[in-house]
Amino acid sequence: MACQTYFRPRKNEIYVLETYDNCTPYKIWLADLWECPDCGTQLIAGYGARAISERYMTNFKVHLKRVTHTIIGCPKALK
Numbered sequence: 001m002a003c004q005t006y007f008r009p010r011k012n013e014i015y016v017l018e019t020y021d022n023c024t025p026y027k028i029w030l031a032d033l034w035e036c037p038d039c040g041t042q043l044i045a046g047y048g049a050r051a052i053s054e055r056y057m058t059n060f061k062v063h064l065k066r067v068t069h070t071i072i073g074c075p076k077a078l079k
Contacts, residue, residue, distance in 0.1 A: 003036060003038040003039045005036050005037060005038045005039070007034040007035060007036055007041075007043065008034065008035060008036075008037055009032055009033070009034055009035075010033045010034060010035040010042065011032070011033045012032050012033075012046075013030050013031075013032070014030070014031055014032065014033050014044070014068050014069055015028055015029075015030065015052075015063060015066040015067040015068055015069070016028065016029045016030070016031050016044055016047070016067065016068075016069045016070065016071055017029075017064070017067040017069070017070045017071065018051070018070075018071045019070060019071065023070075025055060025060075025064060026054065026055055027051035027053070027054050027055070028051060028052055028053045028054075028060070028063045028064065028067060029047050029048060029051050029052065029071075030047070030048050030052055031044045031045065031046050031047045031048070032044070032045055032046035033069070044069060044071075
């Protein structure tokens with residue numbers, strides 16, 4: 001990053017949506033949100049080894065309600 005500052009953890013265990021084909025929801029992951037304290041740039045890192053839910057699972061819609069971020073920036077998938 002341009003400000004050359006170390007990122008700091010902002011929030012642990014955020015729900016992240018992975019999409020495919022025009023923003024179709026596919027998998028949900030738990031990860032950590034990090035942020036630069038100077039410029040506010042954020043990144044998501046520390047994903048688990050496996051997704052916590054996939055679209056064919058019965059609990060997918062429950063987890064989908066908790067999603068706050070998307071992978072590969074598909075904000076319309078959250079609506």
